[in-house]
Amino acid sequence: xxxxxxxxxxxxxxAADEDNWERCVLPFVVPAKAPGxxxxxxxxxxxxxxxxxxxxxxxxxxxxxxxxxxIQVNDSHIGAIRCVESTCEFDVSDKLADYNIVSIPLTGPxxxxxxxxxxxxxxxxx
Numbered sequence: 001x002x003x004x005x006x007x008x009x010x011x012x013x014x015a016a017d018e019d020n021w022e023r024c025v026l027p028f029v030v031p032a033k034a035p036g037x038x039x040x041x042x043x044x045x046x047x048x049x050x051x052x053x054x055x056x057x058x059x060x061x062x063x064x065x066x067x068x069x070x071i072q073v074n075d076s077h078i079g080a081i082r083c084v085e086s087t088c089e090f091d092v093s094d095k096l097a098d099y100n101i102v103s104i105p106l107t108g109p110x111x112x113x114x115x116x117x118x119x120x121x122x123x124x125x126x
Contacts, residue, residue: 004061005049007102007116013042027064029112042113043103048096049120057121060090060102064114072103089119 012021013028021043030040052058059081062068068088070079073095080088104113 001122003120003122005118005120007044007046007118009044011042011044013040015040026116027112027114028106030106030109032109038109039105039107041103041105043101044116045099045101046118048098048100049118052120054093055123056093057091057123058093058096059119059121060092061117061119062088062090062104062113063116064112065104065106068104071105074100086114 009025011024011026011028013024014021015038024042028042030038049058060071060073060078062071064086065088066086067083068080070077071090072078073090073092074097076095078090078092078095081091082089102116104116106113
């Protein structure tokens with residue numbers, strides 16, 4: 001049975017080519033006035049859950065962005081393993097350190113992220 005940890009906040013947002021980060025909250029919607037500032041990135045820092053080992057599968061689940069192609073975790077680009085409607089999953093099992101930063105690109109006005117969850121899938125016990 002998977003266990004979900006909601007990455008509710010705090011989140012930061014910035015134009016993709018800038019390093020001026022401001023606080024933002026989820027759900028986050030790219031404002032209509034943003035076209036000259038696109039793409040926009042949102043990011044959040046978080047710790048790796050304790051008690052996981054190399055058999056544990058860790059997924060970042062992003063709700064609200066249909067067809068999100070990739071995210072960035074600790075400067076590594078990670079492609080989606082599955083997108084169904086507006087929920088996309090990213091396998092980060094071998095990408096997490098003790099301390100992590102996830103960055104999500106948002107490319108158009110009205111694009112939004114409703115929620116981000118870290119899903120922990122334990123291996124079956126025998």
